[in-house]
Amino acid sequence: MLRVPTMLCILIYSVLLLCTPAWSAAIVFSPAEMQVVDECRAAIREAENTYHIPSRLLESIALIESGRSLGRGNSCPWPWTVTVNGIGHYFPTKAAAIAAVRRLQARGSRSIDVGCMQINLLHHPKAFKSLQEAFDISQNVAYAAKFLKDLQ
Numbered sequence: 001m002l003r004v005p006t007m008l009c010i011l012i013y014s015v016l017l018l019c020t021p022a023w024s025a026a027i028v029f030s031p032a033e034m035q036v037v038d039e040c041r042a043a044i045r046e047a048e049n050t051y052h053i054p055s056r057l058l059e060s061i062a063l064i065e066s067g068r069s070l071g072r073g074n075s076c077p078w079p080w081t082v083t084v085n086g087i088g089h090y091f092p093t094k095a096a097a098i099a100a101v102r103r104l105q106a107r108g109s110r111s112i113d114v115g116c117m118q119i120n121l122l123h124h125p126k127a128f129k130s131l132q133e134a135f136d137i138s139q140n141v142a143y144a145a146k147f148l149k150d151l152q
Contacts, residue, residue, distance in 0.1 A: 029070070033092075036137075037076045040116045043138045044077070047145035058117070058145060065118035079137045083113040098131045117144035 029037065044058045062077035068090050069075050080097040082089045084104055091097040097114070101121075104112055111122040114134045119127055121134065127143050128134040 036079060039137050040077045040079050040141070043116070043141040046138075047141045050142075051145040051149045053145055053148060058141065058148070061144070061148075062116050062141075065113070066116050077116045079116040079135065079140065081113075081115065081118065083118055084109050084111070094135045097135055101131055101134075115140035117141055119143055 040062065041059065044062060047053065048055055048058050059077065063075055065083075066078050066081035066088070067075035068078035068081070078090050080091040080094055082091065082097050082100050082104070089100065091100060101112055101114060111120060113120050114131070116137055117140050119134065119140060121127075124143070124147075128139065133139050
């Protein structure tokens with residue numbers, strides 16, 4: 001039989017475990033996923049340099065728009081993000097994200113944000129020639145950088 005202090009410790013530990021938010025657990029990305037994240041970050045740095053945008057501004061936007069939690073308060077931009085009706089969906093691959101957008105469009109959805117920088121397909125209908133291009137990391141980020149610079 002367990003002693004009272006041991007039982008109390010188990011009870012306290014159980015309560016703390018149940019009360020710990022799910023987002024605090026670390027998410028482990030595969031090497032392929034980390035390569036995609038690194039590609040997104042590299043495209044952001046390149047666009048900031050090309051368009052003379054203050055360092056880390058585009059990355060901050062990407063983290064808000066497409067940020068995928070890594071746990072413990074860390075996140076990364078995720079290029080296979082699709083947002084519709086204010087709800088973001090993270091897909092494992094570019095092909096899966098494109099298929100999801102096609103399904104949404106077939107159901108009548110038009111206001112859909114896509115990619116690392118979450119470009120809205122309804123409000124930017126001429127931004128990309130195709131969904132393939134919309135989810136191309138470099139093109140998605142470059143469009144956002146140019147749009148931001150034009151607003152300035």
